[in-house]
Amino acid sequence: MDFTFSDDQLAFREAVSRFLMTEAAPEMLREIWETDVGRSPDLRHKIAEQGLTALSVPESCGGLGMDDVAWSLMTQELGYYAIPDSLADTAYVAAGLIAALPERLPSREEWLRRITDGSIRIAVGHPVNPLVADAHPADLLLLAHGDEVHAVPRALADVIANPSIDCSRRLGRVVWEPNTATLVAAGEAGRALWAATLERGVLSVSGQLLGLAQRMLDLSVDYTAQRKQFGKPIGSFQAVKHHLADVATRIEFAKPVLYRAAHAVARGDADASVRVSHAKLACGEAAWLAGRHGIQVHGAMGYTWEVDLQMFMKRAWALDASWGDRGFHKARVAGFVLGDAAALGPGRTFGE
Amino acid sequence: MDLAYTPKQRAFRAEVRAWLADNVPRTPLVSYDTREGFEQHREWERRLFDARLSMVMWPEALGGRGCDLIEWLIFEEEYYASGAPLRVNQNGQLLLGPTLMEFGTEAQKQRFLPRMAASEDMWAQGWSEPNAGSDMAAITSKAIREGDHYVLNGQKTWSTRAIYADWLFGLFRSDPASSRHHGLSFLLVPLDTPGVTIRPIRALNGKEAFAEIFFDDVRVPVENRIGDEGKGWHVAMATAGFERGLLLRSPGRFQHTARRLVALYQAHRESADRDPTIRDAVCESWMGAEAYALSAYHTVGRLAKGARIGDEASTNKIVWSELDLKMHETAMRILGARAELVAEAPEAEDGASWLEGFLFAQAGPIYAGTNEIQRNIIAERMLGLPKS
Numbered sequence: 001m002d003f004t005f006s007d008d009q010l011a012f013r014e015a016v017s018r019f020l021m022t023e024a025a026p027e028m029l030r031e032i033w034e035t036d037v038g039r040s041p042d043l044r045h046k047i048a049e050q051g052l053t054a055l056s057v058p059e060s061c062g063g064l065g066m067d068d069v070a071w072s073l074m075t076q077e078l079g080y081y082a083i084p085d086s087l088a089d090t091a092y093v094a095a096g097l098i099a100a101l102p103e104r105l106p107s108r109e110e111w112l113r114r115i116t117d118g119s120i121r122i123a124v125g126h127p128v129n130p131l132v133a134d135a136h137p138a139d140l141l142l143l144a145h146g147d148e149v150h151a152v153p154r155a156l157a158d159v160i161a162n163p164s165i166d167c168s169r170r171l172g173r174v175v176w177e178p179n180t181a182t183l184v185a186a187g188e189a190g191r192a193l194w195a196a197t198l199e200r201g202v203l204s205v206s207g208q209l210l211g212l213a214q215r216m217l218d219l220s221v222d223y224t225a226q227r228k229q230f231g232k233p234i235g236s237f238q239a240v241k242h243h244l245a246d247v248a249t250r251i252e253f254a255k256p257v258l259y260r261a262a263h264a265v266a267r268g269d270a271d272a273s274v275r276v277s278h279a280k281l282a283c284g285e286a287a288w289l290a291g292r293h294g295i296q297v298h299g300a301m302g303y304t305w306e307v308d309l310q311m312f313m314k315r316a317w318a319l320d321a322s323w324g325d326r327g328f329h330k331a332r333v334a335g336f337v338l339g340d341a342a343a344l345g346p347g348r349t350f351g352e
Numbered sequence: 353m354d355l356a357y358t359p360k361q362r363a364f365r366a367e368v369r370a371w372l373a374d375n376v377p378r379t380p381l382v383s384y385d386t387r388e389g390f391e392q393h394r395e396w397e398r399r400l401f402d403a404r405l406s407m408v409m410w411p412e413a414l415g416g417r418g419c420d421l422i423e424w425l426i427f428e429e430e431y432y433a434s435g436a437p438l439r440v441n442q443n444g445q446l447l448l449g450p451t452l453m454e455f456g457t458e459a460q461k462q463r464f465l466p467r468m469a470a471s472e473d474m475w476a477q478g479w480s481e482p483n484a485g486s487d488m489a490a491i492t493s494k495a496i497r498e499g500d501h502y503v504l505n506g507q508k509t510w511s512t513r514a515i516y517a518d519w520l521f522g523l524f525r526s527d528p529a530s531s532r533h534h535g536l537s538f539l540l541v542p543l544d545t546p547g548v549t550i551r552p553i554r555a556l557n558g559k560e561a562f563a564e565i566f567f568d569d570v571r572v573p574v575e576n577r578i579g580d581e582g583k584g585w586h587v588a589m590a591t592a593g594f595e596r597g598l599l600l601r602s603p604g605r606f607q608h609t610a611r612r613l614v615a616l617y618q619a620h621r622e623s624a625d626r627d628p629t630i631r632d633a634v635c636e637s638w639m640g641a642e643a644y645a646l647s648a649y650h651t652v653g654r655l656a657k658g659a660r661i662g663d664e665a666s667t668n669k670i671v672w673s674e675l676d677l678k679m680h681e682t683a684m685r686i687l688g689a690r691a692e693l694v695a696e697a698p699e700a701e702d703g704a705s706w707l708e709g710f711l712f713a714q715a716g717p718i719y720a721g722t723n724e725i726q727r728n729i730i731a732e733r734m735l736g737l738p739k740s
């Protein structure tokens with residue numbers, strides 16, 4: 001039993017963090033907001049150069065074949081830097097779905113190769129989300145029609161923009177017609193693909209929420225150490241300290257829940273969906289509190305457009321209800337914990 | 353105890369309700385944090401004033417109708433229930449108004465109050481400075497006496513809607529050798545005076561909702577001082593507790609939000625009930641708003657019997673700001689995936705008004721004295737706990 005990350009995994013995270021620190025600075029995010037598409041081809045290009053688009057793609061298709069556990073570190077970094085890009089949707093969530101398609105499907109390998117080299121953006125229209133993120137700049141849309149999975153070229157769909165409070169998020173209502181040419185899976189197979197995609201999507205936003213929480217905490221610690229009132233740093237006041245200590249506590253106790261959930265998904269555990277919902281709730285709660293306490297300790301500064309806290313706070317508010325709102329995830333947890341067949345005894349934390 | 357409204361109070365309620373039903377704009381006004389919306393709201397204030405409904409508890413001679421505080425509470429309940437526009441000049445009307453009533457000379461009252469009631473003058477507040485937020489006594493902006501003028505130099509910040517306003521009221525250090533609460537004077541400054549520079553600050557919602565104001569040898573006549581020179585802190589604080597607590601945020605506003613929240617829950621009951629805490633939060637919101645209203649009626653009754661409001665006023669600020677936050681958070685939870693959509697989104701529907709309210713609710717525990725400061729006041733002054 002070893003519930004920790006390998007040195008390689010941690011070193012990889014560190015490298016991603018350093019990369020995003022320089023390539024996705026807040027000033028740059030604000031510039032990207034001002035553009036029509038809200039996405040930077042240049043940033044995507046650099047991301048691909050770093051090999052980040054290739055993480056989930058099987059080695060047989062030129063990728064690195066990393067699993068959900070590695071992504072649980074990666075998504076935290078994406079959240080921490082609030083990157084205005086659908087990298088995780090394409091390279092993690094969509095890559096997972098496409099990799100699970102039958103190998104005989106002609107486009108499968110092409111799509112995976114294009115994910116690897118960063119030449120394709122894929123938006124995922126899971127039914128749990130009423131609107132599709134990043135449908136507008138996508139090349140390919142994975143859309144649901146009942147249990148069916150359709151891979152729809154962007155040209156065959158209309159996207160009606162629905163702006164979010166998070167300027168980095170580009171949501172759209174996708175209007176399209178299913179046809180046999182776009183169908184890639186149906187029936188039981190389609191259902192299973194959507195079910196697995198749901199868990200990945202939830203894990204992805206959970207990790208991002210946790211990263212956002214950490215960023216808001218770091219910004220708040222920096223600010224309260226510097227800002228002085230009554231002749232002292234405001235961080236020396238107990239009320240301020242406690243606000244931030246509460247956030248730190250939430251974050252610490254969300255991390256292992258996220259990691260356990262990622263492991264469950266990677267291994268296909270029977271209780272994976274409950275673990276995933278637990279992670280979403282824990283990470284969402286940490287991010288929500290980080291936003292509330294973050295703005296509170298920033299005083300009026302936190303209520304401005306100019307101070308960067310708002311970028312992370314708004315993203316946290318937006319992601320909180322994406323890939324299933326709290327009601328959805330609480331219902332999944334309750335369905336398991338309160339159900340007759342719940343296996344809650346000793347040894348169950350890591351399954352038997 | 354007698355909890356029946358008098359016939360006069362009932363008649364007043366009926367009159368206000370009928371007037372609002374006939375006059376409240378059918379389509380919501382543009383946000384008052386924009387130039388266009390600000391002017392629309394000023395227009396609305398003039399209509400209220402013409403009906404003698406803008407400042408109901410002010411004396412008739414000053415543009416009001418001499419209502420008592422119970423009638424004021426009734427007015428507020430009806431006002432918010434009708435969905436009428438937010439009060440764009442309330443920082444002047446509710447915060448400066450009572451100060452002028454208590455400390456202003458007769459000439460000052462005549463000069464400023466009727467125009468304030470009619471929103472011919474729009475007022476901005478000037479307390480905060482870059483280094484004087486929670487620690488307001490750290491104010492350094494100066495007002496140095498030169499004959500019959502003060503010469504102002506320094507900077508104010510976070511002044512709500514100051515880029516659209518006509519006047520500013522605030523504290524300036526008139527005794528350069530003084531420190532902390534001493535040597536401050538309460539001044540009224542026309543914002544078009546030479547030497548005043550106003551730079552907008554964009555708020556969370558992207559709008560230019562507040563501003564920083566720079567003073568560069570700005571000359572203000574001595575007759576624009578309220579109260580004695582050097583006694584500004586006392587003037588500012590004397591009315592602060594009650595006004596910041598109750599007047600600024602009357603219960604009617606939160607009761608209206610609580611009813612809207614109940615309706616939102618009812619409209620989305622099925623999806624909302626998947627999260628059992630939502631139902632609870634909706635009921636708690638109603639109870640919270642109701643308790644706030646009951647506290648207000650109780651307080652107003654005690655005031656009528658000659659009681660003074662003391663440091664317990666700080667409890668008000670915490671209650672309304674945290675209630676407002678809770679209600680808007682709950683609305684966001686009910687709206688779920690739709691909560692993040694802004695007004696321009698075709699699928700936002702009624703959700704965007706909750707989102708706007710949610711953003712503003714974030715500021716509630718910060719402005720008018722942060723809730724941390726209020727808790728310190730409650731602990732130290734109301735409960736007498738030792739200072740840290």
Ligand SMILES: Cc1cc2nc3c(=O)[nH]c(=O)nc-3n(C[C@H](O)[C@H](O)[C@H](O)COP(=O)(O)OP(=O)(O)OC[C@H]3O[C@@H](n4cnc5c(N)ncnc54)[C@H](O)[C@@H]3O)c2cc1C
Nearest residue numbers: 237296297299300479480485486510511512715719722724
């Ligand atoms: C929407 C909005 C509108 C405003 N409008 C106006 C206006 O019109 N005119 C005006 O003058 N000002 C206005 N303000 C400013 C407001 O009065 C200040 O934001 C407030 O006084 C807090 O000051 P600060 O922002 O500098 O925060 P700070 O004082 O820097 O406080 C930051 C954090 O430290 C905490 N803290 C500070 N001191 C202590 C302590 N001793 N113990 C415990 N905790 C402490 C605070 O509670 C807060 O959490 C407005 C603010 C907002 C958000």
